[in-house]
Amino acid sequence: xPIAELRSLVxxxxxxxxxxxxxxxxxxxxEKGEYVAxxxxxxxxKSTLLNILGCLDTPTAGAYLLGGQDVARLGDAALxxxxxxxxxxxxxxxxxIQQLSVVENIEVPLFYQGWSARDSHHRAAALGxxxxxxxxxYHRPSELSGGQQQRVAIARAMANDPLxxxxxxxxxxLDSATGREILAMLGQLxxxxxxxxxxxxxxxxxxRARRIVHMVDGRVVDDxxx
Amino acid sequence: MVGFRVQRTIRMGxxxxxxHKLRSVLTSVGIILGVCSVIVMLAxxxxxxxxxxxxxxxxxxxxxIIHSVKPPEEGNVATEQTRALKYGLTYIDAERLRSTIPNxxxxxxxxxxxxxxxxxxxxxDGNIVGTVPWxxxxxxxxxxxxxxxxxxxxxxxxxxxxxxxxxxRKLFPIEEPLGRIVRAGGDCYQxxxxxxxxxxxxxxxxNEPTAGLDAYIPMTTAEGRYGDIDMRRRSGSFEAVxxxxxxxxxxxxxxxxxxxxxxxxxxxxxHGHNKQDFEMIVPxxxxxxxxxxxxxxxxxxxxxxAISLVVGGIGIMxxxxxxxxxxxxxxxxxxxxxxxxxxxxxxxxxxxTLVSATGGxxxxxxxxxxxxxxTRFAGMLTIVTVSSCILAxxxxxxxxxxxxxxxxYRAAAMDPIxxxxxx
Numbered sequence: 001x002p003i004a005e006l007r008s009l010v011x012x013x014x015x016x017x018x019x020x021x022x023x024x025x026x027x028x029x030x031e032k033g034e035y036v037a038x039x040x041x042x043x044x045x046k047s048t049l050l051n052i053l054g055c056l057d058t059p060t061a062g063a064y065l066l067g068g069q070d071v072a073r074l075g076d077a078a079l080x081x082x083x084x085x086x087x088x089x090x091x092x093x094x095x096x097i098q099q100l101s102v103v104e105n106i107e108v109p110l111f112y113q114g115w116s117a118r119d120s121h122h123r124a125a126a127l128g129x130x131x132x133x134x135x136x137x138y139h140r141p142s143e144l145s146g147g148q149q150q151r152v153a154i155a156r157a158m159a160n161d162p163l164x165x166x167x168x169x170x171x172x173x174l175d176s177a178t179g180r181e182i183l184a185m186l187g188q189l190x191x192x193x194x195x196x197x198x199x200x201x202x203x204x205x206x207x208r209a210r211r212i213v214h215m216v217d218g219r220v221v222d223d224x225x226x
Numbered sequence: 227m228v229g230f231r232v233q234r235t236i237r238m239g240x241x242x243x244x245x246h247k248l249r250s251v252l253t254s255v256g257i258i259l260g261v262c263s264v265i266v267m268l269a270x271x272x273x274x275x276x277x278x279x280x281x282x283x284x285x286x287x288x289x290x291i292i293h294s295v296k297p298p299e300e301g302n303v304a305t306e307q308t309r310a311l312k313y314g315l316t317y318i319d320a321e322r323l324r325s326t327i328p329n330x331x332x333x334x335x336x337x338x339x340x341x342x343x344x345x346x347x348x349x350x351d352g353n354i355v356g357t358v359p360w361x362x363x364x365x366x367x368x369x370x371x372x373x374x375x376x377x378x379x380x381x382x383x384x385x386x387x388x389x390x391x392x393x394x395r396k397l398f399p400i401e402e403p404l405g406r407i408v409r410a411g412g413d414c415y416q417x418x419x420x421x422x423x424x425x426x427x428x429x430x431x432x433n434e435p436t437a438g439l440d441a442y443i444p445m446t447t448a449e450g451r452y453g454d455i456d457m458r459r460r461s462g463s464f465e466a467v468x469x470x471x472x473x474x475x476x477x478x479x480x481x482x483x484x485x486x487x488x489x490x491x492x493x494x495x496x497h498g499h500n501k502q503d504f505e506m507i508v509p510x511x512x513x514x515x516x517x518x519x520x521x522x523x524x525x526x527x528x529x530x531x532a533i534s535l536v537v538g539g540i541g542i543m544x545x546x547x548x549x550x551x552x553x554x555x556x557x558x559x560x561x562x563x564x565x566x567x568x569x570x571x572x573x574x575x576x577x578x579t580l581v582s583a584t585g586g587x588x589x590x591x592x593x594x595x596x597x598x599x600x601t602r603f604a605g606m607l608t609i610v611t612v613s614s615c616i617l618a619x620x621x622x623x624x625x626x627x628x629x630x631x632x633x634x635y636r637a638a639a640m641d642p643i644x645x646x647x648x649x
Contacts, residue, residue: 056562056642077566084564095559095646099245112564116230117237156563 001068002029003163003195004053009062009072011048011218022048023059024218030164030197035190037209038199045218047168050199054087054166055079067163084112088157090186092169094149096141102128102152103137109160127155131185147178154185158194165189167198171205183208239576243584253545254585256538257625261589261618262596264531268614269597271527273607275520282516284424285509286366290476290488294469297501312468313503319495320474327476327490329483334361335445336473339452341410343441345397352393352439354410356448362421364477372404372419379444386443387415391423393439408441413451415443484510535621538585539629546578546633557637558645567638574634575627582626586619593618 011023022045030036040046051057052064055071058079064072071082088109089095096105103124110120128137131151133144141149150170157165167186171179187208190196200206214222243250285291294314317335324333337356342349361367362374370391379386387408394403394417403417423438454468478487488508495504550557557570565573593615597608 051643054562056646077568080561080564080566080569083562089562091646095555095562097556097559099242108560109563111231111234112560112566112569114231117234160564 002065003032003067004030004197005063005065006049006053007063007065009049009052009059009064011045011052011057012060021218023052025062026215026218026220028213028220028223030195032163032195033190033193035187035196035208035210036198036213037206037211038197038213038215039201039203039206040215041201043217044215046199046215048218049215050166050168050197053164053197054089055082080112084109085160086163088160088162088165090150090153090157090165090167090170092172094141094146094153094173096149096152096156098141101138101140102133102144105141105152106156106159109156113160124155124159127158128152130158131155145178146174147181150174150178150182151185154182154189158189162194164195164197167196169200169202170198171200171202179205235572235576236580238573239580242577243580249545250581250584251588253542254538254581254588256541257535257582257585257622258538258589258592260531260534260538260625261586261622262592263534264527264618264621265590265593265610265614266596266600266608267527267531268524269593269608269610270600270606271520271523272609272611272614273597273601275516275523276609277607278516279513282509282512284366285507285512286364286475286477287510287513288478288481288484289364289509290478290484290491291507291509292474292476292491292495293505293507294472295503295505296467297503311466313501314469315471315474315495315504316498317470319498320471322494322498323474323476323491326494327487329478329480329487330476330491331479332360332364332475332477334358334364334475334477335471336361336475337445337448337452337470338472339448343393343397343439344409345406348397350393350396350439352410352441354387354448354452355440355442356445356452357442358445361442361475364475365424367424368422370420370422372417374419374421375442375444380446383446383450384444385413385415385447386418388419388421388442389417390421390438390440390442393441394420396439410441415441481510484508531618532621535625538622539582539625542578542582542626543629543633546574546630547636549577550574550633550637553637554640554645554648557640558642558648561640561642562646570638571634574637575630578630578633579623579626582630583619583623586622589622590615590619 006026006028009023009026013020013022026049038046038049048057052059055066058074059072062072063070066082067086071079074082097108100108103121106124106127107120110123115123125137128134131154133148133151133155136144136148141152144152170186171182174182183205186196186198198205198209206212211223211225213220292315296311297313320333320335323330334357339354339356341352341354343352343354357375359375359377359380362369372388374388375386378384389397389403389408397403397408398406403420406417407414408417421442454470455466476487476491478484485508488506488511492506560570594610597610600606601608
């Protein structure tokens with residue numbers, strides 16, 4: 001059974017009088033341990049797709065099964081809970097909380113799961129060391145380089161041991177050498193069995209994935225496993 | 227698990243406040259001053275009412291005090307000036323009060339004569355007060371030295387006097403007053419005691435310039451030496467006034483009977499007086515009125531304080547709304563990572579409440595200090611009560627909670643996708 005499955009997913013926005021069809025019936029299934037890159041020009045609907053996959057948005061029609069549960073019709077609080085327990089996010093602009101230290105940033109998802117301070121601190125520190133920031137655990141994001149910040153974000157995405165890690169242009173703000181470093185780290189995660197779904201418009205980045213989905217105008221036009 | 231969450235939310239809030247120390251303090255300035263002013267105003271009110279009540283209590287809450295007053299002028303003024311004006315309380319009034327009202331214990335007649343009181347070169351314009359030995363006890367006066375008048379003095383029409391402290395200090399700045407002779411209008415009196423001055427402004431002859439400078443002599447002596455006619459110089463001409471008694475103090479043994487007895491006293495006196503030439507002071511009623519005034523005062527103060535706290539609350543709300551906008555990105559991140567709406571509400575509400583509670587605590591600290599300064603520099607009595615501190619602090623917490631709801635709700639209502647895109 002696929003870990004995440006989209007069935008004839010439709011998303012329509014009302015922009016004043018005009019209707020914008022962001023997704024026009026998307027069918028996709030992701031197996032456990034897959035490393036998928038979603039590619040497409042801007043306006044192709046890939047960001048909308050990622051928002052729905054990330055339970056930040058709900059589809060207008062269609063079903064989204066995550067771990068066997070249809071989450072397409074859930075309310076806000078239930079979606080929050082799904083994000084909290086099953087999903088990990090990596091953003092283009094890292095999205096770390098500036099006033100928190102590295103460890104505290106990694107702890108945020110654990111906080112909303114209700115972990116105790118001591119346990120979550122232990123886990124966050126371990127993850128911080130895992131991504132090679134053992135000597136920076138108590139630094140602020142502003143004291144770190146872009147690559148280091150993205151590594152904190154990866155550690156944070158791993159904190160709740162998610163079913164799926166969603167990455168939105170994870171190398172978009174990094175120079176190519178650092179970008180390769182981050183992609184290598186995502187590759188390692190995938191090697192250890194994490195399911196990764198990544199959105200990118202950069203072909204060289206998508207190269208790393210084992211499966212590439214192409215989208216144009218809200219439809220999947222190509223879905224190829226290497 | 228819920229316990230952990232509450233604890234950590236509070237810790238998170240404290241951290242955020244600590245991060246913006248200056249802003250947090252400025253935000254809560256309104257609350258600090260509001261809480262401080264609540265405490266100070268209540269302390270001043272408490273002090274004032276304590277002083278007033280103390281003064282009234284000195285008059286004796288068991289007492290009914292009746293003063294002679296000049297009746298409103300009537301008839302032909304020209305004929306009025308030719309004869310002596312007769313008014314006020316009489317010995318007969320005193321006797322009638324004692325014999326006709328059942329629950330009256332003591333009746334103290336007081337006769338006042340204004341004279342120059344002289345010792346050696348010192349000359350003081352004062353009052354010769356003719357009264358009875360039990361005056362001191364009924365009027366709650368403290369004997370500082372020597373003795374008060376006695377029944378022996380009364381029977382003997384003795385030429386002795388008891389000075390009150392201010393008069394004694396004027397006549398005898400350095401010498402020992404006891405045993406000395408003072409003269410008053412040709413008569414000599416030996417000083418036998420010193421009485422502490424009454425702080426009650428409504429005491430004998432409260433509105434006269436000689437108020438507070440009294441020499442007490444036996445009633446019988448006063449009757450014999452001064453008679454009933456009092457000559458007063460008024461705007462160039464002399465005015466003869468016949469007043470037998472200037473005051474009568476009636477003591478009622480039971481507090482519950484005071485109001486009823488006061489009515490009876492008034493009825494008895496009305497019977498013998500066809501003019502309004504006496505006034506009654508019932509300290510117990512004054513006390514009740516003072517308490518009523520204090521309640522009103524507190525209400526007004528409370529209203530002013532409430533306004534200042536609402537202003538403080540709006541200040542907090544304003545800053546929190548700005549903070550929420552400023553932290554839109556953080557809210558988006560937290561929502562993406564699994565925070566529910568109510569987690570965001572809890573976060574911001576906790577922060578607002580902590581800011582206002584911190585302000586409340588600083589305000590209480592300031593409110594404990596400020597009344598001391600008021601007392602020190604303005605000379606006003608202030609009494610800080612524990613309940614006013616608790617009240618002011620709880621209001622500050624409540625203000626934080628109430629004015630924090632809207633900003634917190636705004637924060638929670640944000641769309642996570644929009645919030646994440648916010649620069």
